[in-house]
Amino acid sequence: xxxxxxxxxxxxxxxxxxxxxxxxxxxxxxxxxxxxxxxxxxxxxxxxxxxxxxxxxxxxxxxxxxxxxxxxxxxxxxxxxxxxxxxxxxxxxxxxxxxxxxxxxxxxxxxxxxxxxxxxxxxxxxxxxxxxxxxxxxxxxxxxx
Amino acid sequence: xxxxxxxxxxxxxxxxxxxxxxxxxxxxxxxxxxxxxxxxxxxxxxxxxxxxxxxxxxxxxxxxxxxxxxxxxxxxxxxxxxxxxxxxxxxxxxxxxxxxxxxxxxxxxxxxxxxxxxxxxxxxxxxxxxxxxxxxxxxxxxxxxxxxxxxxxxxxxxxxxxxxxxxxxxxxxxxxxxxxxxxxxxxxxxxxxxxxxxxxxxxxxxxxxxxxxxxxxxxxxxxxxxxxxxxxxxxxxxxxxxx
Numbered sequence: 275x276x277x278x279x280x281x282x283x284x285x286x287x288x289x290x291x292x293x294x295x296x297x298x299x300x301x302x303x304x305x306x307x308x309x310x311x312x313x314x315x316x317x318x319x320x321x322x323x324x325x326x327x328x329x330x331x332x333x334x335x336x337x338x339x340x341x342x343x344x345x346x347x348x349x350x351x352x353x354x355x356x357x358x359x360x361x362x363x364x365x366x367x368x369x370x371x372x373x374x375x376x377x378x379x380x381x382x383x384x385x386x387x388x389x390x391x392x393x394x395x396x397x398x399x400x401x402x403x404x405x406x407x408x409x410x411x412x413x414x415x416x417x418x419x
Numbered sequence: 420x421x422x423x424x425x426x427x428x429x430x431x432x433x434x435x436x437x438x439x440x441x442x443x444x445x446x447x448x449x450x451x452x453x454x455x456x457x458x459x460x461x462x463x464x465x466x467x468x469x470x471x472x473x474x475x476x477x478x479x480x481x482x483x484x485x486x487x488x489x490x491x492x493x494x495x496x497x498x499x500x501x502x503x504x505x506x507x508x509x510x511x512x513x514x515x516x517x518x519x520x521x522x523x524x525x526x527x528x529x530x531x532x533x534x535x536x537x538x539x540x541x542x543x544x545x546x547x548x549x550x551x552x553x554x555x556x557x558x559x560x561x562x563x564x565x566x567x568x569x570x571x572x573x574x575x576x577x578x579x580x581x582x583x584x585x586x587x588x589x590x591x592x593x594x595x596x597x598x599x600x601x602x603x604x605x606x607x608x609x610x611x612x613x614x615x616x617x618x619x620x621x622x623x624x625x626x627x628x629x630x631x632x633x634x635x636x637x638x639x640x641x642x643x644x645x646x647x648x649x650x651x652x653x654x655x656x657x658x659x660x661x662x
Contacts (some may be wrong), residue, residue, distance in 0.1 A: 279427070279496030279537040281557035286430065306420075311609035368490055369514040372497060372537070375475075375522055375530040389521055397529070401421035 277313055280399050281321030284336070288312060289329060291404050297330040299412030302337060302405040308396040309343040309356050312371045343396030345381065349388035356396075358384050374398050424536035428564050431496075431535060432451070434542040435469065437662060438565050439599070443573040444587035445580045446552030449604040450474075450573050453632065454549040455483035457653035459645040461662065462506035466544045466652070469499055472510035473561075474551035475530055476520050481512050485639040488512035496539035503641050509538050527556040535564055545662050554590055562594045570598045571660070575605045576612045588620040599660035601627030602653070626656025 288303055305311050305322075315338055322336040343356040357383050362370075366380040374397050382389055406412060432438060441454040450551035454470060462468045481488045484502045484621035491497040491513055499507025511520055511530070522530065540546060550557055561568055570591055574584040584601075591598050601617040603610035607630040617624045629651045644650060 276493045276497055276537055279539070280423075282430070282495075283423040283427040283536050287421055287424035290426050291421060361504050365490070372491065373511070373514040373530060373533055375520070375533070376511075378516040378522055378526070379518035380519050389519065392523070392526075398533070399423060403421055404421075 277318040278321045279396065280313065281318055281325055284322060284399065284401060285325040285329060287401055288331065288334070288404065292331070292406075295406060298333070299407045300331040300334040301369060301407050302336045303334040304402040304405075306341045306400045306402045307338050308341050308374070308398045308400075310370060310374050310377060310393060310396050311398045312367060313399065315340075323376060335362070339402065341396040342389075344394045345391050346394050347383035347386060347388055348390035348392065350383060350386040352383055352385040353394070356382050360384065422532070424532045425564060428532075428535045431540060432546070432565065433540060434548045435540050436543065437545045438548070438568050439545060439660075439662070440548045440550050440558075440561055440568055440570045440596075441573060442550035442558065442570055442587065443580070443584055444552060444554050444590075444650060445574065445583040447583075448573050448575045448580050449628070450480050450552075451483055451549050452649060453571070453573050453602055453604060453628070453653055454547050455552060456644050456647055456650040457657055458506055458547050459484065459503070459641055459652040460654045461545065462503060463645045466662075467542060468506045468507060469540050469546040470502075470506065470508045470545045470549060471510070471534070471538075472508065472549045473512040473531065474549055475522060475527060477551060478510045479513045480508060480549050481510050483644060484508060485641050488516060490514070494539060496537045498539055507540070507543075509534060523564070524556050526628050528560050531557065531560045532564070554587055555639055558587075558594070560572050562596050565652060568596050569660075570596050571600055571602060571625075571656075572598055573602045573604050574613050574616065576603060576608065576610050578612065581612050581616045583611065585616060585620075588616070592620070598622045601645040602626040602628060602656055604628045605630050613625075623659065626652055628652045628656075 603613035
């Protein structure tokens, strides 16, 4: 249930992003979920919806989008995805789930075996967009990518 | 894109009365000893203590405390590993074990944000943060993420230490992070150089910890650590700063 903590962060950030806008005008929030962190979407969605009920934007819909993980080797420039990453057992995957930077302890470049790499996409949880009803008394959403 | 993690950090620390970074820009001066021995001794006195080992690439707090690093338990976040009574530890070693964790600056910031956002510290009298050497992401990020951050600064009497620690004291003043005290560690002669440095920065010297070769034998034993002379000196230092 580590997903719960991240869901709390998303809901809190949603409230902050609304600033002075009427929370009743919030329609939806799109959340990018990085493949590397391997968040359980079902638990995460359940947590988001449960936490949303305690807020004045309970009508808002949280939508999740998985962002594929991309890694780039600093030594040879190879770019690769998580499916091409060998040698991750369940314990190392769990460690990366808790702390995506733990990938640096377990992952190596598939071409040159260098430990010098960067995660260029699909690390963790981010809010991509917040959609606010623009009609009537509602204003444009303040959050932009 | 909005990174949501910073939004929840104050909530995570809501039950923590004091957040104290134990720091020194110089490596090898005993920050981890001061953090763990003080934490262990405070916990033995019934204080609820959290220790966050932010030396991501050189984490050893678990070694000092005799805690076996392993993946954390979860309850709506990750739970600090219980070390004896009243003491909880979070360390990168729980995730990376004893493997090298070679991180660049933004990755260090990401790791700090993640740990701060998902750790459920609960109710604690103090969270002691074992800082890495240097004046980098860890200091900058903590000062930004934890506005009520306080600092305890550790230095040995060596000029090689005080020269660098002076930079940190000046930097913390610039960052408006209150330094509650300076601790002179590994003192074999006198601590005059550390006392003089503290005086110049208007910070009290709150503790003097003598050189204690037997400490090596205390590593891995919470009982020996909290019975060490260092722990006794450090508890006095922490009492000086109201902990």
